[in-house]
Amino acid sequence: MSELLNISGLSIRFDKGPLVVDDLSLSINKGQTLALVGESGSGKSVSALSVLRLLDERHADYPSGSITYQGEDLLKAPEKRLRQIRGRKISMIFQEPMTSLNPLHTVEKQITETLELHMGLRGEQARARCMELLALVGIPEPERRLKSYPHQLSGGQKQRVMIAMALANEPELLIADEPTTALDVTVQKQVLELLKSLQQKLGMAMLLITHDLSLVRRYADNVVVMERGKRVEEAPVATLFESPSHPYTRKLIDAEPPEHPVAAETGGPELIKVDKLNVHFPIKKDLFGRVKESYHAVRDVAFTVRPGETLGIVGESGSGKTTIGHALLKLTGATGNIQLGGTDIGNLTQKAFRPWRKRIQIVFQDPFGSLSPRMSIAEIVGEGLTIHDPDNQDQHEARVIRALQDVGLDPEARHRYPHEFSGGQRQRIAIARALVLQPELIILDEPTSALDRTVQKQVIELLRDIQQRYRLSYIFISHDLAVVRALSHKLLVLHHGSIVEYGDAEKIFRQPEQPYTRELLNAAFFYQTTTN
Incomplete structure (x- = not known):
């Protein structure tokens, strides 16, 4: 050769x-x-x-x-x-x-x-x-x-x-x-x-x-x-x-992820409740801007998340996983009922919704695209504090340092810029930005996809620890089912925008009812079953 x-x-x-x-x-x-x-x-x-x-x-x-x-x-x-x-x-x-x-x-x-x-x-x-x-x-x-x-x-x-x-x-x-x-x-x-x-x-x-x-x-x-x-x-x-x-x-x-999530308290009030969530994207408009043809990306999706609980959302690319996360944050238009802490936030204007953003944060899928190349790491992580907690500026730097320490980054690097970090390090910066405001719910859109297994395991343990300490809730969107299993109490399986299966995560992993879910699980554990 x-x-x-x-x-x-x-x-x-x-x-x-x-x-x-x-x-x-x-x-x-x-x-x-x-x-x-x-x-x-x-x-x-x-x-x-x-x-x-x-x-x-x-x-x-x-x-x-x-x-x-x-x-x-x-x-x-x-x-x-x-x-x-x-x-x-x-x-x-x-x-x-x-x-x-x-x-x-x-x-x-x-x-x-x-x-x-x-x-x-x-x-x-x-x-x-x-x-x-x-x-x-x-x-x-x-x-x-x-x-x-x-x-x-x-x-x-x-x-x-x-x-x-x-x-x-x-x-x-x-x-x-x-x-x-x-x-x-x-x-x-x-x-x-x-x-x-x-x-x-x-x-x-x-x-x-x-x-x-x-x-x-x-x-x-x-x-x-x-x-x-x-x-x-x-x-x-x-x-x-x-x-x-x-x-x-x-x-x-x-460096393999844990097999089970941390224990979550059963019962209690719902933190977020979603019912009949629908998202349409316009494909074709007439001369007057009226929509003639649209794509139905999310169809009548419903779920609940309680304090301290993680909902895992899985499905193939284009199934609507990320669209649901964006709809909850009003980053994309949607219809349906979205309640946070018993308050209907689905119909709020962007201005009225702004104070609620402190309670719901997101870690985007692409860490490089979501970090401004013109801002230092301290400015990126601390930006939310400037907007949502302007009266305590003397505490901002300490909170930024703590957030960077939580995700395993050297606080001394906070004056550097995103291009100076590897892909995995940039993802940790994005997670620190979400954590710094101490929200009640974090939407995690493929947060570990850019991380190697050792750092991935550290981040999973970090998320589990913070969740247990503060009863923080997550909506965890991922295609890595081993990671989903390590964090999720409930599982929602999507296919072409519709729910295929929803319920207790461990039960679905052990006994999936739908053929599509079985296909996902077989593909996820393909490598293990063919090499053992």
Whole structure:
């Protein structure tokens, strides 16, 4: 098996600072999958971006090492040669699709751009190839989605568009940086099986960067473990899981979520009660702005959440999970009855609802998109205090420091900016922003999707501890059913905006009544059942 990519003694630093990657060496053969694993900030994504020289070289420096692709040193290659390789020979699926997709261009234009550049496809040929790629990655109605813009797609759909773009030119090496982070479990399984089948068909090699070790166990051939920029272990996948040689590797393998949520008090008044919640999105309007056609995204949804209780909401991408969360916060229009503490808040104007926002907070799915790049971490976390508690400004800094400590971040970093943090660290900043106001209910929209397992477990334990201490309630939206199980007392299963199953979470996990729920659970525990 011939060598395709070789990284030898690579070191990287920014602005002459300390090394963020320190003497990294690895190699990938044709048709092989190498997994690069480690906690957030360990240097995985920086190492991957350096392969295609995608780091900002005004700030990034390579003090030592080489990156050779089929014998050609990419660190010494001119920009013209790199443009020939990027997207054609070596392609990349980025970790955050929202920031990687152009918000001003349609899906068709963005996929066609790479087809025109590298394959010379235009017009109907390019359009047919676009639809083929969208169908391959599991996007329904691909012809209609060609005209969609990124903001019209769910998080999972955006990630699938990124995968379609990366596969468009059938590259020899695919760098997949957390390729299934935003995907629900059924699509995750489909996409990984698709990548595996294309890899076998095309002889494609893959550098897989992930924090999901169950995924590594199933799909990788070899594994490199990184800690703080250094390679601490490299082994075939079977050897690594059976007998890891480094304590850090053992720590990663043992970082599994708890199996059950903290005990919740039964009975008592309802904190939030939702009945007949409906959300319609306009698709077509006439000349006078009247809606002629609309999409029914949420259909007659009803549920309750009591103090100290967690409601888990699960379902495939586009099922309406995030839309429900946004409707509760009046971030999207909805009809129906929404009561908080016995008060109907569903019909309040935006101005009248503003004081209620202190009681309901949200952690958004995309931490980079929801954090202002122009604000420091202290300003981001403390912004809610400035709005909702302006009379106690002398306490704001102490509360910001406490919130950062709660989510495992160094308070000394509060004067830095979001771009200086890894994806997992940015998600913890978003959680701190929600916690700082000490709300009664937090809507958590995929709050652990960008986190590696060790940090994910820490955040889960943090959320459980705070919930027990303050009887805090959560609405937990996620496609990671292992995490949902660790936090949820009730479970609501959605499909195409309608409730499929609702009730006690543990009972549904043990004995799902509906075929769709069983399909979700089978996909979620697919890796465990096939590797045990």
